Amino acid sequence: MSLNTKKLAKNAWRVTKDRHLTCLRIRVPGGHFPAKFFPILQEIADRFGNGSVHLTTRQGFEIPGIALEATAEVNSLIAPLIxxxxxxxxxxxxxxxxxxxxxxxxxxxxxxxxxVCPQAVFDTTRLAYDIEKTIYPNNPHVKIAVTGCANDCVKVHLHDIGIIGQVEPIYDPSRCIGCRACVKNCRQVSTGALRFHNFKVQRDSDRCLGCGECVLKCPTGAWGRGDQYFRVVIMGRTGKKNPRLAAPFLEWADRETVLKICRNLYDYIDRHIDRTLAKEHVGYIVDRTGYPVFRDEVLKDVVLSPRAKVAKFLNPSGYLYDHGVLCSQPYPSDG
Ligand code: SF4
Ligand code: SF4
Ligand code: SF4
Known part of the structure; x- marks a missing residue:
């Protein structure tokens, strides 16, 4: 890669298969893009690109087919949205x-x-902006995602840091008519944390994941939304070598803790990254240092809420190339 191309890549321009052309990347933290900026994208695509705009899987835009010589002019056009x-x-x-x-x-x-979403327990875009402010600009290859409830529509389990909204449900027995709709619903769509006993609903706080379904289901408002928390999952990733789902790291963490973890993550990476590699994904760094080192460093100076729980160990899924999991046909019978 030439020096010039390296500079372009740092500047968030993409290296493309045509060495004379590049591709503009636009960040949209939290995924809400002000519609007034669409004419800028159209102008860049029509005047400098090939007339198309690609919607990325990370809620950004890429505008391909731009000549390398045009990058300075295009950079000035996107200044208002930056x-x-x-x-x-x-x-x-x-x-x-x-x-x-x-x-x-x-x-x-x-x-x-x-x-927009009635299931959401918090403003995901606001938290995305606050995380962006905490971690950007930065060069390590890190992926973070935020989702408003345990449904995880944004697939945070495929990210280095995945943040899932949790809410503490508050029960007011004086408003409960004993219909048991919340108990049935929690069992059907969530973790079965509720039971009806002595004409009242009881909640097992160890089973409750803070999804807020009981609040949505109750016809009398006997369940209300209490404090807001976050579940944090880590080391999810895609990629060639060993894609895997993220594992639970923290539950019932407050907002400050989430932001501090994101900040500390970069210090951890800086201390442990293998600089002989072109880039090292943070999940592989954790594989090398071990979970306790990661845990202690990202939780440095964090004051956990009394409600918070930290994983004793990580149990990530993933490919096991060395363990004979895959075999050629004819495969042996189960017996
Ligand atoms: S994860 Fe899905 S269901 Fe939950 S708040 Fe987000 S969009 Fe709504
Ligand atoms: S849904 Fe509401 S009213 Fe019905 S049992 Fe649950 S708390 Fe009581
Ligand atoms: S918040 Fe979710 S898991 Fe907890 S009691 Fe309510 S429905 Fe069940």
């Missing part, structure tokens, strides 16, 4: 008219959250 979506949210971008200052840390994605 100002509104990054600078106005508190992100330090030294010179918005020169484009994005880093590419490694990917756009923070979020489900649509409580601006």
């Amino acid at each position: 100002r509104e979506l990054e600078v106005d949210q508190g992100v330090e971008v030294p010179a918005p008219e020169e484009g994005y200052p880093a590419a490694g840390t990917r756009n923070v994605v979020a489900c649509i959250g409580n601006r």
Whole structure:
């Protein structure tokens, strides 16, 4: 890669299969894109690109087919949206008219959250902005996603850090008519944390995952939404070598804890990354250092809420190339 191309990649431009062309990448933290900026995307695609805009899996845009010589002019065209979506949210971008200052840390994605979805327990886009402010600009390859409830529509379990909204359900027995709709619903769609006993509903707080279904189901408002918390899952990833689902790390964490973990993650990466590699995904760093080192470093100076729980160990899924899991046909019978 030439020096010039390296600079472009840092500037968030994509290397493409045509060495004379590049592809503009636009970050949209939290996935809400102000419609007034669409004309800018159209102008860039029509004047400088091939007339198309690609919607990325990370809720951003890519505009392909742009000549390398045009990048400075295009950077100046996207300055207004960098100002509104990054600078106005508190992100330090030294010179918005020169484009994005880093590419490694990917756009923070979020489900649509409580601006629209009745299941959501918080404003996912607001948290995505606060995370963006905490971690960007930065070069390590890190993927973070935020989802408004345990349904996980945004697939946080495929991310290095996945954040899932939790709510503490509060029960008011004086409003309960004993219909048991909440008990039945929790058993059917969630973890079966409720039971009806002595004409009242009892909640097993160890089983409750804070999905808020009971609040939505109760016809009398006997369940209400209490404090807001977050479940954090880690080390999910895609990729060639060993894709796997994220494993639970923290439950009932408060907002400050989530932001501090995101900040500490970069110090952990800086201390332990293998600099002989072109880039090392954080999940593989955790594989090398072991979970206790990761846990202690990302929780450094974190004051956990009394309600918080931390995983004793990680139990990630994944490919086991060395363990003979896959075999050629004829495969042996189960017996
Ligand atoms: S994850 Fe929950 S809050 Fe987010 S869109 Fe899906 S159902 Fe709604
Ligand atoms: S749904 Fe509401 S009213 Fe019915 S048992 Fe549950 S708390 Fe009581
Ligand atoms: S928040 Fe979800 S898991 Fe907890 S009691 Fe209510 S329905 Fe069950």
